[in-house]
Every structure is written in C-alpha cells, then in structure tokens.
Amino acid sequence: MHQSVYSPFPTPGQELLLKAAxxxxxxxxxxxxxxxxxxxxxxxxxxxxxxxxxxxxLNLLEHRTDDxxxxxxxxxxxxTWSANHFLFRQTANILNCLQEAGIPVMVLKGIPLTILYxxxxxxxxxxxxxxxxxxxxxxxxxxxxxNNGWSVGNPAQLEFFLKYGRxxxxxxxxxxxxxxxxxxxxxxxxxxATSTFWDKAITxxxxxxxxxxxxxxxxxxHVIVHGFMSNNEPPVRWVPDSLMIIRQDDCPVxxxxxxxxxxxxxxxxxxxxxxxxxxxxxxxxIPGYFMDRINKIKPRWxxxxxxxxxxxxxxxxxxxxxxxxxxxxxxYIRQAGNKNFFRLHLGFIRYAYALSKGRFLPALIYKYxxxxxxxx
Amino acid sequence: MPIPKQLKxxxxxxxxxxxxxxxxxxxxxxxxxxxxxxxGSALWDYIQVTGDSGAAIALLTKDSGAEHENIVSSVNxxxxxxxxxxxLVAGKKADPVSETEVNSMTERLKSFAGDFFPPAMxxxxxxxxxxxxxxxxxxxxxxxPEPKEDE
Numbered sequence: 178m179h180q181s182v183y184s185p186f187p188t189p190g191q192e193l194l195l196k197a198a199x200x201x202x203x204x205x206x207x208x209x210x211x212x213x214x215x216x217x218x219x220x221x222x223x224x225x226x227x228x229x230x231x232x233x234x235l236n237l238l239e240h241r242t243d244d245x246x247x248x249x250x251x252x253x254x255x256x257t258w259s260a261n262h263f264l265f266r267q268t269a270n271i272l273n274c275l276q277e278a279g280i281p282v283m284v285l286k287g288i289p290l291t292i293l294y295x296x297x298x299x300x301x302x303x304x305x306x307x308x309x310x311x312x313x314x315x316x317x318x319x320x321x322x323x324n325n326g327w328s329v330g331n332p333a334q335l336e337f338f339l340k341y342g343r344x345x346x347x348x349x350x351x352x353x354x355x356x357x358x359x360x361x362x363x364x365x366x367x368x369x370a371t372s373t374f375w376d377k378a379i380t381x382x383x384x385x386x387x388x389x390x391x392x393x394x395x396x397x398x399h400v401i402v403h404g405f406m407s408n409n410e411p412p413v414r415w416v417p418d419s420l421m422i423i424r425q426d427d428c429p430v431x432x433x434x435x436x437x438x439x440x441x442x443x444x445x446x447x448x449x450x451x452x453x454x455x456x457x458x459x460x461x462x463i464p465g466y467f468m469d470r471i472n473k474i475k476p477r478w479x480x481x482x483x484x485x486x487x488x489x490x491x492x493x494x495x496x497x498x499x500x501x502x503x504x505x506x507x508x509y510i511r512q513a514g515n516k517n518f519f520r521l522h523l524g525f526i527r528y529a530y531a532l533s534k535g536r537f538l539p540a541l542i543y544k545y546x547x548x549x550x551x552x553x
Numbered sequence: 554m555p556i557p558k559q560l561k562x563x564x565x566x567x568x569x570x571x572x573x574x575x576x577x578x579x580x581x582x583x584x585x586x587x588x589x590x591x592x593g594s595a596l597w598d599y600i601q602v603t604g605d606s607g608a609a610i611a612l613l614t615k616d617s618g619a620e621h622e623n624i625v626s627s628v629n630x631x632x633x634x635x636x637x638x639x640x641l642v643a644g645k646k647a648d649p650v651s652e653t654e655v656n657s658m659t660e661r662l663k664s665f666a667g668d669f670f671p672p673a674m675x676x677x678x679x680x681x682x683x684x685x686x687x688x689x690x691x692x693x694x695x696x697x698p699e700p701k702e703d704e
Binding site for chain 2: 218219222227230238245248249250251252253254255256258259260262263266298299351384385
C-alpha cells in the first residue's frame, strides 16, 4: 500500500526512523539499528527524514542508545532548538504588529504543535512561520506586514490567491519566510467555512505574546489534510505531528468534532487511511466509534481523485505539463465544494482563467480536454 | 567585579536548556549561542534555580583545602562572564522553585566539588551562518554548531 516514495505514507526507511523516534525501549532501538544498517547516514537521509532526527535523538537518549551518530543527532537537536527560539521570537513580533492593528490572528502548524504537543523547542524543525487572519482582513494584514519590512513573494498571483487560494508567502530582507493564511487548507474555501476554526480557537502564548491557535481536533484535521497533498517537502512529518496530538492527555482531541470536519470538508479518505496507519503501525489510541463513523462516509468521485493525487504525488514537484494541469485541477477540486459535474467544470474554466490571467487559457483548455479524453 | 548575591536568568532575552550534562543558551536579543562544559552547566543550573551565588561557591569550596582560592577565583571569573554576556542579571527569581529541584541541582553541583575543573563556556557569534549549516554533512563529529574545518 505504501510503495511510492512520493506518497504521504512513509518509505520503509522513513518508517524505521519514525519507529526509532516514537516507539519505546527495544522497539525503538531495534528500528534504529535496522535503519543504520540499511541507510548511509552520510548520503541517504532525505529532508523528511532529517526533520525527524531531533525526535529520534531524544528518544534514543532516553533509552540509553550508544552510537557514534548520536553526536550529530544531538547537533540536529541543538540546531532545531536554536532556530525555533529565534523563529518564535520573530513570530511574536509579527503577532504584536498584527494584533496592535486590530487584526485577529491565529498561529498554525509548527509553532502551536511545538508549544502544545511536542512541548520542546528542539523536536520539530520548521522553516517558516504560519499565521492565519480572517479573509476579510487579509489585505489589511498584508499592508501591516509590508510596513514592517515584509514583501509578498509572488505579487502577480496575489489577487488569484486571495480569490481562490488559502495563503501567500511573504519574505523579509533576510529571506525569512512567513506564510500568511486566510484559510487553513484548500477545502475550507469560503469564509463561513473558515469561521468554524475561529469559533473553536484556543489561546496560546508565543514567546510572551498571547494569541490563538486551532483546538486539538482542528489541528489534527489540519495536519492530516495538509500531509495528504502535494508538498515541497517529504510529507512524512504528519505522522509524528498527529501522534503527538493524539497522545497528549492535557489537550484531548474532540473526536466528534473531527468527524464533523471530516464529513463537511470531504476528506474521509485522508482521515481513514491516515488514522488507520497511525493505529496499525504506532498503536495510536483512536476510538473505535470514530473509525466506524469515518468508514461510513461515502467518498465522492472528486474525493477519490484528490486522495489518489496525494498518494501519487506526495512531495513530488509537478514538472511536466500533464503534472501541472493535474495539480491545478486537484487544487481546484479541493476548494470547489459539492458542485455537480457541469458546474464544477464551468468553475474550473473560470479558475484556470483567473490563474493564467487569460494569457494561456485557450492552450490550457485544449490541452486539458485532450488529456481528459486521452485518460478515458 | 563583585558578584551580586542574588542572580537570575535574563528573561525573556535568554533561553537555556540542559540536556545530557550540557547546557546550551541563546541570547535572543544579541543573536548569540553559548555552550557550557559539565561544571559550567552544573553551576548554571544551580544559579538559575536558586539564584544564590554565595551558596554555589560554598558548595564547591567545601573541604577544598589548598584549592580554595583557585576555585573561588575560577567560579567568580565564570559568573562575571555570564553577567558581562547579559545571561545573568542581578535580582531575585520570580517563580517559586520546588525543593526537589533545588536538591537535585545541589547534588549535581556538589559532585564537582571533590574533582573540580574550571567552569567554561564557548560562545558562537555567527548564528546566521551557523543556522545555514547542514547538521549532518557540514559539521564535525561532535555535531552542530561545530563547522567542518574545511567549511
């Protein structure tokens, strides 16, 4: 089932590393030994695996593992600890600017995961900060950020992103990256859909600044949905992120809420396959009644298409025209909601037109329909 | 320079963590990274928990005989360095500390009294560059933040 190296599911090597990071005693040590014998530490560590190393280090240290590589794993731990402290401090400054401008703010992904679930600045490497504002305040937020030295990474596409996307990248003079979201994922396309995340938000302190983040169920939803999409990085970190949330006793997941989100945003396949994997491989404590409910949700053809695309792509970049069209189409489908086949494809033409700003539309439509016919 | 009797960590500008006998610190305001040796780490942990520099020196010099002056001077030198680097500042720690924590730090510091070696700290100033290092391929065997000699 998990053959593709691009799949959101771990490769055999990544799975060994995950076991070394997340299992106990002999299971962890054995997985580490096996990974060491099958992997050239100097050459074969992909970026997804590298991000797991601080967690591996701490687990192996707790289980008194002796290995010369432990020194470099400890270095990875130190580096992550340092980088994250600087990142969190920078994030706190940004949160202050936005909140002083009266813009509601939420932090997403790595920062809340680190504070609430990993509870250790060294364990969850991240390369940027993710902040969400309501769509209605996104332009204001961009204005505030521009006044504070940030610039939009792709200004030509900003209007498209504001209409159809979920976020935009911004960079400061040192090329630090900030992802400003107005939707957490493509599936929560309209503002009313996103407001549910604000309604259930919980408070959080980032480097001394009070802010908000998603509740545990919403964070788990976000981690899994984000893990099952094409991504620039190997998406394997959805596994430890999810397990950290599920295992946390003081921030329990509201499984009823997760069922509701899964149905509402048509991501039952991602949830079912992802949580089954966590349960079967890492004995994640997922209630049986939840899995029963998720299993009863019947996916639409579009949901199956989105899931298949995630399995086929994982972290693979779209290089060919066919891959690019496929990615654009799936991104569109993800945020198009429950439309009938005709309205869906009418909407896709509008979407493609907005994306290409009309310049390449005829060629795009021709090639798209040719592909569609070829596939059939 | 005389050492203040009560010292505390320069919050929120300084963050620190002790793991596996090593203490690492960041001065976030200045963008500096520090790493301490074993005895420096034990002394740091004792001070950051109790704030009592005098008690730290007393613990380390108990039954030290002829070494007394050497120990006092090296500890004072180390504490002065921590103050100069703005890692510690004069003042009393605000948060209460558990007795268990104090006892644990006391025992750890006492373990250095018999076989004393001077506390020391390494300082790394080029954080921007260090954070760009690949922590597997660009570093020495001891790991980040020690760059390979030929880097």
